[in-house]
Amino acid sequence: MSLLKIGDVAKRTGLTVRALHHYDEIGLLKASHRSNSGYRLYTVDDLMQLQKIKSLQQLGFSLDDIARLLQSDDESLADIINKQLQTVTDQLKEQQVLIQRLSQLATLLQQGESPTVEMLLDSLRLTVMFEKYYTKEQLEELAERREAMGDDAINQVQNEWQEIFTQFQLLQQAGELASCDAAQKLAKRSLELVDMFTGGDPELQQSLQNMYDTEGGENVLGQSEMAVDKVLFAYVSEAMALAKSLK
Structure with a gap:
């Protein structure tokens, strides 16, 4: 022992x-x-x-x-981990939304164009929301992660997430189970993307969770171009939970 x-x-x-x-x-x-x-x-x-x-x-x-x-003792460690996994996945999407909005603004400004009022209000709302739940040090850490990845890598991951959700939706509409080979392949890649972005900082994760709980998960995810309905969200969650348990 x-x-x-x-x-x-x-x-x-x-x-x-x-x-x-x-x-x-x-x-x-x-x-x-x-x-x-x-x-x-x-x-x-x-x-x-x-x-x-x-x-x-x-x-x-x-x-x-x-x-x-x-x-x-109602929940096993596997159940708890699966819930945590889903929370972290949602938090990752929230960060990606803000990254995307700020990147769009930066591109427009660099090209000498003026952003629309809606774009400015959207990015401001997300920025203020993040500032409410993150410390200065945590925001700096997130900025360092974005800088280390670079715009190309961030855009590539963003596009990959969009494609993953599209493929999940097609499988669901076709009546395929979350345990089917195609869904499990997507789920495994989703887990890899989550691992890529999670730094494991418990205080940072708690700040993310506080934002998610207070603002409302559906409201936060609704700002994302990758937003999904509850049925598809449950389907993706089931597939990822199964893939996690089989690792």
């Missing part, structure tokens, strides 16, 4: 020792073993419990709510 000291868990996950101590004190995550010297030792099962905690936290649950959910 592989056992990890609390310092090793903190170092390899990015959590602080203080946070792990706090989880222990409130009964959320207690190390299964102790060394002869009294140090906490964590098992694989402990790490799975920790993953549940962080996934639920990223989904917007308070520590008190998480404690109740873990005690009820």
